[in-house]
Amino acid sequence: MASISLQTSLTNNKAEIKVGDEIPVFDFKEDSAGETKPLNLTGKNIIVGLPGAYTTPCNEHVPGYVENFDKFKAKGVENIYIISVNDAFVTKSWKKHLGGDNLHFVADDTGHITSSLGFLFDASGALGSPRSKRYVLVTEGHKVLSIAVEDEVPKVTVTSADSVLAKL
Template sequence: MSNLMDKVKGKVEGDKSSGGSTGPLKQGSKLPSVGMLKENHPVEANMDLGTLSGKNIIVSVPGAFSPTCSDQVPGYLENAEKFAAHGVKGIYVVAVNDQFTVDAWKSKLGGAKSPLVHFIADDEGKFTKAAGMDFDSVAFFGNRRSKRYAAIVEDGVVKSIWTEDDPTKVTVTSATNVLQALG
């Protein structure tokens, strides 16, 4: 397993091709508006991250149900009220998975407990690619996936962003780290 993880880490660090993006998200970047993504329905898309207003958190993960992602997201669920106390209107957990998988993962993690936390299926990877945050994870997940990152976004503009160098670890993208940055 370790050898496979090293391959995935190497792809994240070395993959510069993101298929039509304007480059990876960074401080000052505007979130891409690529059309609607899926939050509550497997066919009908209803969420455009590029049009979010106010202060929001974007947490993007390589894959729903993967062990590291399933360890990372509960911190955001458990601290949702603390985020709200800092003026956060929504926490958007984005995964390059189909809506059935994302919804089942949300249920398993108890995501319905907080209306502040939204689980978004970027099933075609459109948002992830446009944001320049995809990487070649064919060896591990079978397709391109999102890098593990967390961003504070205000009115669609990235104010702060953290990206993990190793997608199998949660360090800079933890809920604790993002909360500390909010002050």
């Protein structure tokens, strides 16, 4: 009963972030499980939230951002952040596997980042723990300019790289 209560509190603690809201500055892990750094956004950024590294839909989703990195840069995007509820060992390996050297793969190992944005949901039936909804935020600094969230987590439609590029 305690784990259900914990998952409920994790998934229902905050409303989803909205256009015009400010993303909080949070500490994140990228290349090391023991090292955190603050997310201080400047310029235009893309933040892609995903349920889990190495899952089939996510393995099909992220390559569009890797392959189109130069097109995003040409549209003024400074950074692309891929956030998944996984540990830094997994996200670092996934980044290498996908050839995502130009992107930031963020390890949200506790789900704190995803929860603070209001995108954490109970995925214990399929993935064993709370995970992230599939979403994309476009920001100018910390201010949210646009949001796309998939109606069904396994689908990649409004959050695909091509869809996001078309709206920039």
